[in-house]
Amino acid sequence: MLDRTKAPNKITPGKILIPKNQPVKLANGAQLIAVNAGTQDVSKIEIIFNAGTRYQNQALSARAAISMLSEGTTSKTSQQIAEMFDFYGSFPEHSFDRDFASLTLYSTNKFLSNSLGVLTDMIYNPVYPAHELDIFKKKGKQALIVELEKVVTISRQNFFSTLFSNQHPYGAYATPNDFDILERGSIVDFHNQFHSSNNCLIILSGKISDKEIRIVEENLGTTHFGANKNIEPATLPQVLQTQQKVFSYKNDALQSAIRIGKLMFKRNHPDYPKFMVLNTILGGYFGSRLMRNIREDKGYTYGISSTFLPFKDTSVFVIGTEVGAEFTKNTLSEIYKEIDRLCTEEVSTEELELVKSHLIGEVLRTFDGPFAIADSIASLYEYNYLDYSFYERTIDTINTVTPKELIEIANKYLNKNDLVESVAGKIEND
């Protein structure tokens, strides 16, 4: 008779193979990492520049510089570029954050040479046409106005500008008006200065042979592009964090959005792996304490989580959720209770074992397939200077960390009197 109350034996997966792909320096100074894995004849190319919003002199110029590369070159119009990518079945994407900007191309290997040719032209010869800039401004402004209607946007922006002050590049946000005053000259300058071959890492992943590597080298690796100097990150202003609460009232809000958190160390700090385990216990997975308490016990929310958000020069620990407006106060007090608990009660061995198993599964998933490996290399480049031992140290900590060490880490870094709290929506009786 089958005993359904008993779990099947757990088999511990063998040693996790950590890829350690090393960069190759190309003739023009760009660095290239190639990741060959997977079964389909497709590839992904990501070009990461140290060209985030922290480097801009005018709001929106970093974003316009990367996103308008596809809006015209000296030989192709915006429409011709779009036609070519679509015909090749390729998907060009761009992204930007405070520290980095990147261009990504997904292509079948069959059309890799064609579509990468177009991408290369965009990087070498963009023209940022004035009429395309007008459309960028008009569309972008309207989208931002809609975005600012959301409680989640308001609470996030208030949180970061309180944490860093809005004078700091990590705490500043573009306003709708910034679209009106954006100048083409500052975009062109930004591109010339920051999108350069000395200042980028190219990650090629997928089912990759010498042929695909050669195509990338020929396109992006021979001729120099952009300013001929290395980017020295500007020294960021010192931030003195104090406990602060900000509240933004929104009429008719059914839910309040909450962000609570603080500044943390950089991701290459020796305490990071332990803090990461602690964060997972608190709000880093479906079975976390915040989820169990605030969603699965009280039903105040559809979801709640806590995150360690790395930046190049610092990091932020932040708890985020959207809760029924009538539950706002209770949710806040439960969040602080959970932080207190981490500082006063040792986590049980049983709970810790569970979190450890979960995290080992997460590490396995980090290396599942070519694109996941490429993403993990990208973040290793951005926050750990391509130090692959980071993963070994992380796995090692997951396996060995004790409840005693975790309570020490909690007391060292999580003091509830030292957090910034931002709420947008409604608080009952206020």
Added chain:
Amino acid sequence: MIEFKKHTLPNGLKLIIHEDYSTPIASFNLLYDVGSKDENPDKTGFAHLFEHLMFGGSLNIPVFDEHLERVGGENNAFTNNDITNYYITLPAENIETAFWLESDRMLSLAFSKKSLDVQRSVVIEEFNQRYLNQPYGDVWLNLRPLAYTTHPYMWPTIGKSPEHIKNATLNDVKDFFYSHYAPNNAILSIAGPVEPNKIIDLANKWFGPIEKRNISKRNIPQEPTQTSPRKLEVVRDVPFNAIYKAYHMCNRNHPDYAATDLLSDLLSNGKSARLYQRLVKEKQLFSNVNAYITGDIDEGLFIITGQLYPTTSFEEAENALNEEISYLHHDLISEYELEKVQNKFESNFTFEESSTLNKAMNIAFYELLGDAEKINLEVQKYRSVKPESVRHVAKMLLNENNCSTLYYKSSK
């Protein structure tokens, strides 16, 4: 090309196995043939609420997630109009844990009162977060009952209103479980570094003992053919006006489905697509436009939508959309433009197949559509669409008598 092995258990559970040794992770996907279209019109949102309850403990296992975490697994689920789909990814060595957990909740839930009370509240917050507390979030709550008078696609999966969810009882939950959750109403697909015979043994061991259940034959009312234009205007506290046009289209297995899908692609898939180039970039009437199909199994909707600039009137916006439609009625699309959207479809399809979990989900879904083997014919099907069939579909579909138009008006 996805190769797989099929096997059906005596209790009716369909099993499909795809071997993929390029990953250490196995994907375990269990599709139940039940969606929000199977709900009682007075108890909507139930299929989805039920999906939440499936995580609230089963007959022999009080807590679902913990056991999976313990073996490094991860799981989630989704519900739509047609299906409820549960999926797990975990290190392949521990695949038996997935069998243990999923078979127990197919056998029977714990039907806990606490779980129902909490998940009712969680789902109401999901309703708020995604539909009521978002700008333009309630579009589908308005558009569906306009487009459908009879078919249960007239309500969204989240339900008609939070009231329906508030009123759900434990008896409703039990009824729903025994009428839809059964081995003979499910398809299990597994992809990853797995040995098919071992999988079949595990399926027999864990799912084999679950008895076949009496699943009543689906009897869904057909939507009558729409014969005249339908219009609705709503006023909301949003910054800009938006327009939504919904046209009835064919079902998922209809020969015109691929041509209809490609028609929506040539209107708005990619930056070179017609609506973006002409209405966002040339005429600058909209800040964004989109055209897509809902992808439902029964007769679904072809949607065209856009957000207007403050200087654009609804009349101008609609005229511009209708002008694009009239080109499609009159002019055959070029071989080049057709090849472009076909290339895009094929490339997208290939990228999807680079994920093992996607492969597992897709083979189960194609099996539900009639035969998992259809997945390997899909690209060919899209490749064989001709310009004439695109024009034929445009003529049949894109006309005002077949259209429900929603003016979403800003109160500002």
